Amino acid sequence: MPELPEVETVRRSLEPFLKGVAIRTVAIREPRLRRPVADNFAELLTGRTIAKLGRRGKYLYLYLDDGNIWLIHLGMTGQLLVEESAGELLPHDHVLVFLGNGRRLRYNDPRRFGLMTIGTAAEIDEVTALGVEPLGRAFTSRYLWEKTRGTRRTIKDVLMDQRVVAGIGNIYASELLFRAGVQPSRIATTLTPAAVERLVEATKAVLREAIRHRGSSISDYRDGEGKRGGFQDRFRVYDREGQPCSKCQSRIRREIRGGRSAFFCPRCQR
């Protein structure tokens, strides 16, 4: 579920409740996430204060007052919610963190594809192994040009490779490719410099617009206060197979590769 815009929205919505706040107690109800939550997880967290909240790609970085980082990935169905401490528990509430301000942070994740770990900056970087931030200065047409040379991969695969650029998932890959006028199945190395430039511009524009609309809620994505996003109402191609293209009225198509659907307009995208 959550790609960069959703994780950024979660970060912003949690910040007022978590920044500068102490961690009182931690309860692990189900440690079996993508990787098991470590035995010393609660011990490393208890008594710490959250200095600030950051984000890299689809990962949340919670900086602790002892220099460690609490890393959280939401997988497909993960939710982080701040609530009153006495709230009722639900199925798939795997981790509870009780805070010094009387609130509770609840991690719910039905599919358990999420990840939660604590480590030094170097250890965390090794876990995430991320490329540049798409909204940062380092993501330029020159950078993407170099990453698309001499490969047989499709442009969608390159854009979704977190080691190249961090945070683009299946929704925003389809949306930005539409905006740039490039077919998902296009072999990356055949792109012209102009097309690469359009892709970088489209990436930044789509991600910024999605953040402005607080992300996309298809089924279960919610921000830190349980609120839905609004960008799903602005999809141009994603999940719109058979519907008319907003520019040319051609039918939007869906193609599957690597088990993932790509949505595109066969006329507007080349």
Place this chain on the structure above:
DNA sequence: CGCACCCCCTGCCGGC
């Protein structure tokens, strides 16, 4: 090295 394929896990939806 790239890539096709499978896996992890639960829930939902459509077809029969």
Place this chain on the structure above:
DNA sequence: TGCCGGCAGGGGGTGC
């Protein structure tokens, strides 16, 4: 109504 297959925003491993 119930069952079954397909599919879902994530990442990772394997064998070719």
